Amino acid sequence: MTSVDIKQLIRNRGSIKKRLTTFEKYIVSIKDGLISPDSIDVQLRYDNNINLIHEFENIQKLIEEHCTEEELKIQFEEREPFENKYYSNLSFLKDYISKRTSPTAIENSSSIKDSLSNFLLPKIKLPVFNGEYDQWLEFKKNFMSTIDSNTYLNDIQKYNFLNAALEGYAKRVISGCDESQDYQRAWQKLCEKFDKTVFT
Structure with missing residues (x-):
């Protein structure tokens, strides 16, 4: 070479x-x-x-x-x-x-995320929706942008926000849903009820 x-x-x-x-x-x-x-x-x-x-x-x-x-x-x-x-x-x-x-690191990361989400909870305010059809689209847009798409919130917290933002007939639509498991079902029921009414 x-x-x-x-x-x-x-x-x-x-x-x-x-x-x-x-x-x-x-x-x-x-x-x-x-x-x-x-x-x-x-x-x-x-x-x-x-x-x-x-x-x-x-x-x-x-x-x-x-x-x-x-x-x-x-x-x-x-x-x-x-x-x-x-x-x-x-x-x-x-x-x-x-x-x-490691499992410990993942658990700590989840704890930090939960702590952060709890810190953010009081800062999120939503208008109340009572089932008036002309208010639905505006309520839906606000809820999806502030709560539904919020990655810092788990389903229990999202359900609690949803439940707190509903009154009267709108709240009765999601009755029977459990906060620990049924946020997705509750939101789907609400959308199916009022989307169908608004767009038909």
Whole structure:
């Protein structure tokens, strides 16, 4: 193999080392609290960098096989720092992923979401709908934009908002629905009753 080939291999190895450095900067940003990436982003970074060690090993082996005796010791010294950096950063990210996907982490995340939704509850106010057909479309639009599509609210909370916003005939339409299970059924019954009346 010619010296030109060795130089190209060294450049290719340099590219792999640069990718590892970029990966390390990402890890440092997490450790320092500069970023708080979501689980998908973290998993993608992990998957994209897990094969760096194999790419490095393949090129490093070729360099060591074809470099001169005088250069061999210098080339051997490339291995240890790369491997240490690789395994240190990859193990951190693997542990980070494990902690974020553990049952405890998921439970804590749900608790935070519930706390946030409870914090938001008093700030949401809806007009009352008593069954007057000419008020239905406006009520439906407001309810869907503030409550039905609100990802911070669970079905029990959505049902409670719906129940509190109804009076008279409209409230009787959803009678029999249970707040713990039947928000979707209650909202569907309401829509079927008043959409049908308005649009026919």
